Amino acid sequence: MNNHSETESSIHCDADKIPGWNKELELAFSAYKGPYTPGRIASRHKTVCEVLVSGAVVQAGISGALLKIGKQPVVGDFVVLLDQPELGSRMVVNILPRRTCLSRGAAGDGGGEQVIAANLDTIFIVTSYGKDLNLRRLERYLAIVYSSGASPVILLNKIDLEDNPTRLVEKVRSIAGNVPVIPLSALSKTGLEELSPYLNQGETVALIGSSGVGKSTLINAFLGKTVQKTGDIRKDDEKGRHTTTVRQLFLLPNGAVLIDNPGIREIQLGDSAEGLEKAFSEIVDAARNCKFKDCTHRDEPGCAVLKAVENGIIPEERLASYHRLTGELIFQSKKAEIGLKRLEKEKCKKIALDIKKYKKSTGKL
């Protein structure tokens, strides 16, 4: 395939610099001499990527050698491109070190983690008034975002549909700790200015949240035009139709970067132990006074967490949520372990077969 032609794309790159490029990346890239150029992944398809380079969006393939060692470029990645115009080829040959990365537990029985996007400064967890507002789901998102290394901000979209937004904002704040909770309406463009502190030049913000909460509408509002199709909500169950299909990076006129994520219906915790501790910091704090170091806060004597629940300091639902998510985490890591063991077994089998083949070919069998 000739992937060297510059593509027409909905992604705009007026800046003659790669957004988010910094000194650390410069240093990492300085190891590459010759026909190599830096770029940033704007969208990833199965075998091709759209890549922001200085002042343009280009298409590039992914080097087989890179995939072979398990490196998968994702949206937001800063990459090294090998340009060979004489061969009509442009390839992503390496991924520069990731500052932060948003992952989720991989689907299927192999366990492990799947990186969704990289090099994010802030993650907007978008939820909306109505049935989507689910504190337990927000707690899960918070744990995932904390473990990514990016800072979470909760957006409560569709305030135009709510008579008493303050009550709901307070409800969300009760589980959010120090995380900002911002009520807004993407459709009527109210409250959007509250987001400007997170959208400075060179900063990268990703949006996550269920399908239909208004992520695409929000991106369109920021860009001042329709770049992402939005879906109508089915009246009966308020579940959004899945309208966004590709995870994509958008450049705002001021040089900030927004990354949309298609509605993630079921997001698993992956390897978010640290994130979980941050999302439930009041439980972790209370647990320091438990009698036993390995207290599970279920029925042990001298459990300071259970006492805090009894005294109404920690809501019972918070502890139940913590238990449920901790259980999931243990399940995920077991799954990953089983997956690894299976992989090892397969590897051993292959080595044994190779030895057999070798012996056969040399007449030793």
Ligand SMILES: Nc1nc2c(ncn2[C@@H]2O[C@H](COP(=O)(O)OP(=O)(O)OP(=O)(O)O)[C@@H](O)[C@H]2O)c(=O)[nH]1
């Ligand atoms: N009333 C109201 N409706 C909104 C608002 N924001 C978005 N919507 C509507 O909600 C529906 C879903 O919005 P989208 O922007 O497509 O949602 P999404 O989160 O991008 O969904 P996916 O692409 O499936 O992940 C559309 O019909 C929007 O017009 C808002 O602030 N108020």
Ligand SMILES: [Zn+2]
């Ligand atoms: Zn305890």
